[in-house]
Amino acid sequence: MLFTVVKIEILKLRRAPVWIAFFTLPLLAAVMGTFNYLQNISILTKEWYSLWTQHTIFSSFFFLPSLIGVLCAYQWRLEHRENNWNSLMTLPVSAQSIFTGKLIVSAGLVLLTQTLTGALFIACGKYAGLPGAVPSDLPRWLLLGACAGLSIASVQLALSMIVKSFAIPVGIALMGGILGLVMASSGWGLFCPYSLLALGMNANGSGYLTAGDTLPFFVSCAVFTLLPTLFAVWWLKKKDV
């Protein structure tokens, strides 16, 4: 059942321009980040690590969470329009499958974005002529970032399901990003879903996360993914659409 729901969700997004934005953001981050790195190479001395911060610091705090917010709002927008809620709720599909299907599609897109971010980072590093090997931590940063993206998607999907406006959840995501920056800077990043992306991706380059923090990070991601999911399933079962 879940597989069919995911297939249908992908079908709904087939002609939507969401893909373009998700691939544009890492591309712009890579081009502008590399240019900025090359302009300030005398200050940014940590080579691959400095380049990584230039690629990820702004997008992971402010723009990728907001873009995930746009995707989630877009997925629910289809249900909020016309009489689609009535049609959706009369289908022989469980509430769990409805929400999880949208979450899996969001996670897939986040994973693709992370893959592109990684590929562009390597390409830009080679273009900039950085010496040495690509940091061995790169796959870890990307994977942790994807897990964090899943948490943000879960929170945003739950929000967008309740709020009928398309734009409001996007604004909330941006405010979440600012809050995330404050929380991460104060050492409380694991308690805010919007901080997790930058923490996991090591966006400030100095290691927000130590090796010992990896388990709490995964626990935090799991909590911020499961809680909104459970709430959304409860809401779908109990509330009158």
Place this chain on the structure above:
Amino acid sequence: MNMLRLEFYKARRKHYWLIVAAMSGMQALWLIWAFRRIDARDLVQGYLESLYQFTMLNSIVLPVMTAVLVSRLCDIEHKGSALKVLFTMQPSGTLFDAKFLCAGIHLAAAVGFQIAVILLMGHVKGFGSPTPTADFVLYFGSQLLCSLFLALFLQILALRHVNQFIPLAAGLITGFLGLMAMFFPAWVMRLVPSAYYGLLSTVHMDWDRAAGIVTYYRAPFPVADCALLTAALVILYWFGRKSFVKREV
């Protein structure tokens, strides 16, 4: 004026002001957080530092806030398939103008609120310099001008496309470009509308890396850049209004 009043009437239960209040409130909290530990040196340049901090924040927050606001203002017509009816009842150009003015009033309130927050902060913390009225006037004008340009650009997109993903994504990407462009030479900044938040600022920062000291200083108002953005605004307004009036709904 009637059309503008109608726009506010449509917005009656939509709480657009809440979007502005929430995002501006978040910016205010940021400033409070930034000034939580403050020394005598920071106090002396408190007003300049506040203006600089808000300018940086504006380049991130205002493009998205503008996109959310404008999208809500325009989506109301798409949702109700109201454009066809409205076009038979009022000159289509006035609808375009009313929406733009309505967004502009909200944006002016947001920038005005920022100045009020800085003044309050200065009063509470006791910033050690006289209130820089001229800086505030220039700040209000420049930040509003840049926001108006973005509002116009996003309004054209939001009215053109039923799918509001497009103006929202454009707002996000414009904000991202604006923030990144601030680390680029001025000629690159001039190509990005949201970079004008920084470009038109009269407060700049000098960071002494060795001593770890940040100094804020005033620079002359960039009249040429302001004129460039104003000219771009006028051209975009003419183009956007004309294409809206001539379109088939």
